[in-house]
Amino acid sequence: MVNKNQQVQSKIRTFYYLEPGQKLSSTKISERKLMLIAPRSEYKRLVDYTNQSERMTVVAEKERAKLAAIRKATYEMSKHWNNTNENVKRRRRAELLAKRKQEDEIRARFAKEIAEQNAAEREKVVEEARRLLLYKKPLCRLLNGALLTSECFRERDAQLAFEKTLRGVDEEQEKEYAKILKQEAEDFEEAERRKAAEREKKNRAYGEELKKQIDDDRNNLKRADREEYLMGRQDLINMAREIREIKECEDEQVGVNYNYTLHTTGL
Structure with a gap:
């Protein structure tokens, strides 16, 4: 640490120097030139201080160019x-x-x-x-009147011809309509005859089927009655045989009991 009372000696010094041809004894001090002697670091610091604005300008230009490059790169990257x-x-x-x-x-x-x-x-x-x-114009009016009259006559002739044509068409239509009605009536009668024939055929087939069913039912009933009769007869035969067998068993049992009684009594 430096003491407060201690003076810091500067590293920069000044000296007088003589140019070629000058002598120390004959040259006044005011005529002598000063020479500044400083270390390299001090000289650099002085130069940097004097060139600070220029250096700041260069740094600013570099920063500006850097920002412009970043802005351009950002635009190129995000333009899509x-x-x-x-x-x-x-x-x-x-x-x-x-x-x-x-x-x-x-x-x-x-x-x-x-x-x-x-x-x-x-x-x-x-x-x-x-x-x-x-x-x-008079001439035009005269021509228009003549044309109108001619057009009226032509229209009347056309109407008469059209009415005549309509009458012919009406007659043709009536004939055609009568023909169509006659054909439709014949077709209807033919269809009704076919339907009646189909119904008669179906009724005949149904009657035959019903008769066959009745005959089958009658035959089945006779067969069932005969089977029931035969089954009843067989039941009677079986009952008679069982009664006879029971009676025979009873007679045999009576004979056995009689013999046993005689044997026990010694007769």
């Missing part, structure tokens, strides 16, 4: 992203321009259609005005 502010703004701008262009096209097309309609209506009005002016 859809959620970046720049791309969102660009997309909105493109959508707005497309919408405005579409509206301009619709407006131009509508104006063109209106102009065409106005031109067509104007042409129609002009044509109607020309026709009215033409009809007002």
Whole structure:
């Protein structure tokens, strides 16, 4: 540590020096030039201090270039992203321009259609005005009257011919309709005959089937009665045989008992 009363000697010193041709005895002090002597570190510190603004400018330029490079790299990396502010703004701008262009096209097309309609209506009005002016001329009126009369006669002849044609068509239609009705009646009668024949055939088959069923039932009933009769007869035969066997057993038992009695009594 340095004491407060101790003076710190600077490493930078100044000396007077003489140029070639000057002598120490004949050269005044004011005519002598000073020479600054400093260590390399001190000299560098002084140079850095004097060039600090320039160095700061260089550092700032480097930082600015670095930031520009980072910004450019960031833009190149994110220029295809859809959620970046720049791309969102660009997309909105493109959508707005497309919408405005579409509206301009619709407006131009509508104006063109209106102009065409106005031109067509104007042409129609002009044509109607020309026709009215033409009809007002005497010769034109005379020709129009003659044409109207001729058209009336032609229309009347056409109406008469049409009525005649209608009468012929009505007669043909009535004949055709009568023919159709006759054919439909014949078809209906034929269908009814077929249905009646089918019903008769079905009824006959049903009657035969019913008769066969009745005969089968009668035969089955006779067979059942005969079987029941035979079974009853067999039951009677079996009962008679059992009664006879029981009686024979009883007679044998009576004989055995009699012999046993005689044997026990000694007779």
